[in-house]
Amino acid sequence: MVNCQTIISALALSALAAPAAAAAVGPGLNPGKRFTLDLVPVKRGPAHPAARWVTINETIGRGSHRPFDNSTCKRYPGYTFDASWRPLGEILGDVCEDKVTIGGITAEKQAIQLALHMSQEISEHLKDDGNIGFAFTGANSILPDPQKPWFENVKNDLQDAVFVVDLRRGGPGSIDFGFVDPKYTSRVFWAYVDSGSGFWKFIADGYMIGQGSGFGDWFSGILDTGNDLILLPQEFVKHYYKHVPDAVFDEGQGGYIFPCNTTLPAWTVIIEYGLFTVPGNEINVGPVGNGSCYGGIQGNGGLPYAIFGNLFFGQVIIIFESKDGHPPMVGFATKA
Structure with missing residues (x-):
């Protein structure tokens, strides 16, 4: 070993x-x-x-x-x-x-x-x-x-047949192979993975906007560091931007934009009773011109699953487990 x-x-x-x-x-x-x-x-x-x-x-x-x-x-x-x-x-x-x-x-x-x-x-x-x-x-x-x-x-x-991803926005992070560092003291919420498509695909139990109550039924999602954003079913995206003053879908930008001085609500996903929140200021991913900024939550183009990209990875420690003879699992824990 x-x-x-x-x-x-x-x-x-x-x-x-x-x-x-x-x-x-x-x-x-x-x-x-x-x-x-x-x-x-x-x-x-x-x-x-x-x-x-x-x-x-x-x-x-x-x-x-x-x-x-x-x-x-x-x-x-x-x-x-x-x-x-x-x-x-x-x-x-x-x-x-x-x-x-x-x-x-x-x-x-x-x-x-x-x-x-x-x-x-x-x-x-x-x-x-x-x-x-x-x-x-x-x-x-x-x-x-x-x-x-x-x-x-x-x-x-x-x-141990695991790797742990801890990405940090604008700074050093880590990928650990074979062990879970004891510095991660937060409770881990485990979800079973459907690996049939080749992706680390799991089930989320719903979501929250700001300090509101939970919304929606369960939906599937994949973890994808090849994507910078969080891509959701279109009805979820519309629901989020109803809470953002003056937000509009811009065809030229291919997504929702809003005035850069807008205060955005947080977005929280519910996974196995765990709550994992992306702060509103993080969802503002940057300016696109004329005083407008681009949103980090956008549509998934009709795919049958949501895509949790680096915007999500930046807020959560994620444990990927793939043991022979056992179904793969993924664990989520909040960052310290």
Whole structure:
């Protein structure tokens, strides 16, 4: 077993475009080669949720991204991947196998997606040299047979088959593998996960606006660090902005905006009797011009689940548990 005290923690965070967004960055090692990756517990972007892709010298459209040395990588004949990321384009390429180490934890035989083509829009959007996902094998985009993500390959070597995400807006956060740090003293509320789609999908029991009482029946949601906002069913979104003076849906911005000096109400989600609140000031994610600001709560485009992005991660400690022989679970605790 890996000693929990040696496991990676206190990773640096790199801010993305929106003020509430953050993504953990850590080194991936190809024997002796250090490489900067975006660590994403769940991501609906170019990595796909369970994938590990990297740029290489041959990547068309790589731009300034540092290439991964794939000289020791054993190719999988006939295996490919094609990951779309609307509206920015796609990444596609081949698949190989190599040793991957993160924070002293090594997967000896890890499938790696080698990007041979990257859309220019994606190359310009991404800050890091590659991406590693922590969702389930079922979401993997490798063909003809999906391959296990890194965490699934190493989890049985850890003290406990968990990873804990604690992201902080505008500052350092952490992703801990194999243990739950005792510094987290808040009560944990556990929800079962439906992993059939490949996502960490759970059931929320309702929501609250401001200091009001709970609203709505249960609804499903996924945890997604590839999204900066909280995306909800349209009726939930309309309900929230009825409580925001002068809020309007702006077609040009593709979402709700409001005067920047508006005081926004908090939004609280109810999960297994736990209340997890996003303060109103955090829901104002920034100006879009003419004295208007963009809201961090927007519509989910008709998807059958809500999407809890970095705006939510910034307020909550989230424990992802995936033990063999047991249904996966996700635990939520308030930050100290």
